Amino acid sequence: MYVLELAGQDDRFAAAEAATAASDVTPIAAGLATARGLDDGFETLSFTHRAAEAIGRTDASVESAVALLEAATVDRSGTVAVRARDVRSTTGIDTQAAERALGDVLVERGFAVDLDDPDHVLQALFAGRDGASAVGPDGDPGIDRSADPDAGVCALGWLAAETDRDFADRQPTDRPFFQPGSMDPALARALVNLAGGEPGATVLDPMCGTGGLLLEAGRVGATPIGGDVQAKMVRGTRENLRALLAGPWHLYRGDARRIPLADDSVDGVVFDAPYGRQSRIEGDLEGLVADALTEARRVADRGVVVGDRSWAAAAEAAGWTVEATFARRVHRSLVRHVVMLR
Numbered sequence: 001m002y003v004l005e006l007a008g009q010d011d012r013f014a015a016a017e018a019a020t021a022a023s024d025v026t027p028i029a030a031g032l033a034t035a036r037g038l039d040d041g042f043e044t045l046s047f048t049h050r051a052a053e054a055i056g057r058t059d060a061s062v063e064s065a066v067a068l069l070e071a072a073t074v075d076r077s078g079t080v081a082v083r084a085r086d087v088r089s090t091t092g093i094d095t096q097a098a099e100r101a102l103g104d105v106l107v108e109r110g111f112a113v114d115l116d117d118p119d120h121v122l123q124a125l126f127a128g129r130d131g132a133s134a135v136g137p138d139g140d141p142g143i144d145r146s147a148d149p150d151a152g153v154c155a156l157g158w159l160a161a162e163t164d165r166d167f168a169d170r171q172p173t174d175r176p177f178f179q180p181g182s183m184d185p186a187l188a189r190a191l192v193n194l195a196g197g198e199p200g201a202t203v204l205d206p207m208c209g210t211g212g213l214l215l216e217a218g219r220v221g222a223t224p225i226g227g228d229v230q231a232k233m234v235r236g237t238r239e240n241l242r243a244l245l246a247g248p249w250h251l252y253r254g255d256a257r258r259i260p261l262a263d264d265s266v267d268g269v270v271f272d273a274p275y276g277r278q279s280r281i282e283g284d285l286e287g288l289v290a291d292a293l294t295e296a297r298r299v300a301d302r303g304v305v306v307g308d309r310s311w312a313a314a315a316e317a318a319g320w321t322v323e324a325t326f327a328r329r330v331h332r333s334l335v336r337h338v339v340m341l342r
């Protein structure tokens, strides 16, 4: 069993992404989830920081954490360090006191402490229940409320894997071709994972804009295929992919209502549909997205559609099954709606 430390503010969204690279992901408290196993693509996750091999779980006090560690068997040797966190500042715990007290338990067991380069890192994750309410009433996976629902938790575990958040320090403005409204790379990475991006897979974005989703698809090891109706966007995306991606990719200029690919030829489709306030859309937006969803369904059996409104009903009308929907506030006047499709 593993404990996952989630990133961002929406645990349901983070858990859905984590479920693409871990099994039985179950939120347990604000910013924390458990998982039964980790899969290969774990390090590409965007909204998970790290995973620890679970020792156990208790209430959110230093005394309880110490008691848990004292009772645990530790079949490890080498040097250790303890890292305590007050996840999202939800418990107000004194993390330094927690690190000292838990460190003392390990020293008593004969471990040497090495803060710079330890062989093993013991993680003590203190988290309140509050953020867990981010999981909606229809939320699946739901909250495990087997412990006292009012108390916070402390999850103890040995650091097992960290995600490789190399996208987090790259901004769309640093790319050769940039346009206002380009998607944040962290969100693009998560959407690509939700659409099935992984080594060996092909991922299509038929409305690729500046190519942000294609870049992340390439970075997780998938082969990106992109199209856009505007020649300027295709040229710009080509510049971006040439500069920033080593592996193979394909681009075309074309209409998302007539994707130039054979039936069932890609593993996943992901697209950020035009927003109502964008002016360049010919014809009506509803008709365009409905037709694009039908075409997407023809070429793939997994997808993610994003927009300034939920395209869930249009997706169902196009033959998709809606797996989950999420609403993510970008700024005061823009909420991005994410719909996961099968």
Ligand SMILES: C[S@@+](CC[C@H](N)C(=O)[O-])C[C@H]1O[C@@H](n2cnc3c(N)ncnc32)[C@H](O)[C@@H]1O
Pocket: 181, 182, 183, 206, 207, 208, 209, 210, 211, 212, 213, 227, 228, 229, 230, 233, 254, 255, 256, 257, 272, 273, 274, 275, 281, 288
């Ligand atoms: C919201 S933007 C995508 C933004 C992109 N995610 C990014 O980070 O740059 C939508 C894109 O859809 C394209 N588009 C609009 N109508 C289209 C159509 N019928 N077929 C293909 N692309 C279309 C627009 O040219 C625009 O680049």
